[in-house]
Amino acid sequence: MSKTIKLFTVACLVLIIGAFTTPENNLGEGYKIGDIAEDFSLENIDGNMVSLSDYKDAKGFIVTFTCNTCPYAVMYEDRIIALDKKYAPKGYPVIAIMPNNTSIKPGDNMDAMKERAKSKGFTFPYLIDAKQEVFPKFGATKTPHIFVLDKTESGLIVEYIGAIDDNYKDASAVNTKYVENAVDALIEGNEVLQKETKAIGCTIKV
């Protein structure tokens, strides 16, 4: 009798755990903190193909999914440039990737990307995910969406996913610089304390 109850309890537990572990949607796919990021080869605005393995001396990367047409992305452009200027010399360059389908967003096509990079003076590669195969691997859902990677012997480890900071409107009113804190921690050999943040952004157009 008590065995039956035990079995019943176990069955219940299995059901309950199952119910709670079933993903509510498929949007949560892509890299999680601690995952190894795969390299890619994407076309840059200068016509060359760029891979992360090209950066022999890099200690890691600030991979930034961004675009021309999203107002949130545009509001962060200057801060993305500042990140690259500050952290590329320290071994963590910005790699910007434009993930949108350009037939839906012509304002994000290669010509427009070249123009935007030139007028803003981008100091980093601005790559196009033309086949839209890279952003799903990362699990990027919107622009801007940042992934800080750290180069280790076992590969490029995803150390931070999320927003650049906590105030999209006003760079001077920012309280917490999430990406800077993450990269600073990596440079100092410390653990990244705030590994994930959420921010509003424009859905990547597929």
Next chain:
Amino acid sequence: MKLSTIRIVFLVGMLLVFGCLNKKKAQLIDVAEQKTQLEIYDFDGLEPILKKEDNTVYVINFWATWCAPCVKELPYFEDLYASYKHKNVEVILVSLDFPHQYESKLKPFIKEHDLKSKIVVLDDVDSNSWIPRVNKDWSGSIPATIIYNKNKRQFYEQSFTYNELEEALKKFLN
């Protein structure tokens, strides 16, 4: 001859004056309508709208005028509201427009599209603190929609067609 000329000039003059007055009046009404107060909240102010416990089914859509897929699906939310407002369904459109565009973009958009659903505006920069309070799985991309009543709630980080939206709503109607 002279009298009739004066008369005509007078008439034309009156027409012009009245025309101008009318136009001015119309402009005044325009301005009055545009000045219609937006309901603007930070997240603490918005949250009660997401947690009502009455007998209504709430369809809450997070959108912005700068978000093309949001604008595309907005008419479906309007249609849904028109079809179901008499069945205890309320549609609330939560705008995430930027404060500097409330006057230049949001108000003209609301007017131009003659939006009938309830519109509230969320102005809260600390999105990392409030996005998980809307739903723990929300990455922050819009459009995003919540349908809830006092018994259950579903979150959708996706765009809808009218049929998809109606199907989603029907799960909450008995």
